[in-house]
Amino acid sequence: MTPRAVFACDPARSRGRLYAEAPSATRTAFQRDRDRIIHATAFRRLKHKTQVFVAAYDDHFRTRLTHSLEVAQIARTLARQLGLDEDLTETLALAHDLGHPAFGHAGETTLNACMAAHDGFDHNAQTIRVLTFLEQRYAAFDGLNLSWETLEGLAKHNGPVTAPPWALRLYQQEHDLELDSYPSLEAQIAAIADDIAYNTHDLDDGLRSGLFALEEALLVPIVAEAWFEASARFPTAPHSRLVPEMVRILVGRLTGDVLAATQALLNAADPRTPEAVRAAGRPLAGFSAALAGEVRALKGFLRTALYKHPQVLALTGPGQQIIADLFAHYLDDPGRMPAEWAQQAVAPPHGLARLVADFVAGMTDRFAIRRHQALTGRALLVV
Incomplete structure (x- = not known):
């Protein structure tokens, strides 16, 4: 097990909570x-x-x-x-x-x-x-x-x-989060993990959906390298098995690059405390320069081939209309919101528009679809 680094956040030295609580005996x-x-x-x-x-x-x-x-x-x-x-x-x-x-x-x-x-x-x-x-x-x-x-x-x-x-x-105004500095390395790593996850699983979902073909994805160099590696390891495996192998290899490559690049940044900066990470003036976690370019190419491919695909937009377009209609409806008639929300509309602490936005933002896809149909009588999307 890797020992705790000197620049890691230590829960025993947490800056605490806005409202003081007794510590947990077990966590x-x-x-x-x-x-x-x-x-x-x-x-x-x-x-x-x-x-x-x-x-x-x-x-x-x-x-x-x-x-x-x-x-x-x-x-x-x-x-x-x-x-x-x-x-x-x-x-x-x-x-x-x-x-x-x-x-x-x-x-x-x-x-x-x-x-x-x-x-x-x-x-x-x-x-x-x-x-x-x-x-x-x-x-x-x-x-x-x-x-x-x-x-x-x-x-x-x-x-x-x-x-x-x-x-x-x-x-x-209540709790200063020191917004003008960089965050902990834990936060920086969570952010880069987000990049790794969505780039690889969106590639996987895009292939599963059939909205783009494997041959199109292989025009992206980093994807092609992972595919050829998977094919070499398992030359007799069907494509249905090779695609998950490809995605797994891609995750491993991105993760390994982040570890190496981040360690190099840490060696150069030599932070001795979490506060030194925050005061470094630049991120201390990320991809290498070479792989960052390949990741940008993958993002560009997914933006064109998946996120802006007509079949994806055919669903998100009506979804946007649903949100706009719900917001306008509840802003005009807040009494139509559920009782616990409608009661707050009498004297909303942060304004009626913010109350409505909070309510609409909390909705799931299917709840928003059903609410919209009940209020307007129109089925823009069907659950």
Whole structure:
């Protein structure tokens, strides 16, 4: 087992929680955070939220939940090899998409447009809002009262936040997450694990869907190399077995590159504490320069061949209309929301538009589809 690195976050030295709580007798602070996320309503809803394919339409494609689990698996592997805190890394991976609305990034784009006059909508900031306010499972406080390190990592996993969205500005007033610095290495590793997971599993799902052919994917050099390696290892295996082998090889190559490149960055920077990682002024985790270019090529292929494929847009387009219609309807008539939400509309603490956005953002694909049909009598999508 790799010993704890000097730059790893130590749960025994956590900066604590916004609301003081007695420590657990059986779990570290970060293990406790992970468990609270797993039991959260928002986490369960991820199983019916779009990753690429609308979640209501097929049981075999990734959803936001299975995506998050794959990110967590890769993140733990990386953290273990680097001597980081595995529990914090896993926690960040599991929670990173809790603020995503239905219908994937298309849904987020629509909700942001709906909120243009009300400080906008950002799924990363909404994750913080979910975890600090919207989850109401404890008698003593709103949210899950997670540790500073977990909230910091979720707020800054893509780097310093120079222009924080509204939800982050609001929380900053109570609990300074030091948004102008880089996050812990655990957060940086969770972010790169997200890249590895979605690039490889979207390739897998795209091939399974038939929206692009293997021959098209093999025009991407990194995919071709993994395919030829799989074919050489198993020359008599059918394509149905070789594609998973190819994806597995690709995950291994990306993970190995991150480990080597990150170790080189750490050797050069020589951080001796987690605070030194935050003060480094640049990321200390990532791909090598050579592989980063190959990953960009894979992303470009997936953007054209999958994310913008007419059959994908044929589902996400109506999904965007559903979100726009629901937002407009509830903003005009908040009494049509469920009772626990309609009651808040009498004096919404952060404005009626934000209340409606919170409600709509929490919907799963299928709940949004059914609500829209019940309110409008139109079936834009069928569950």
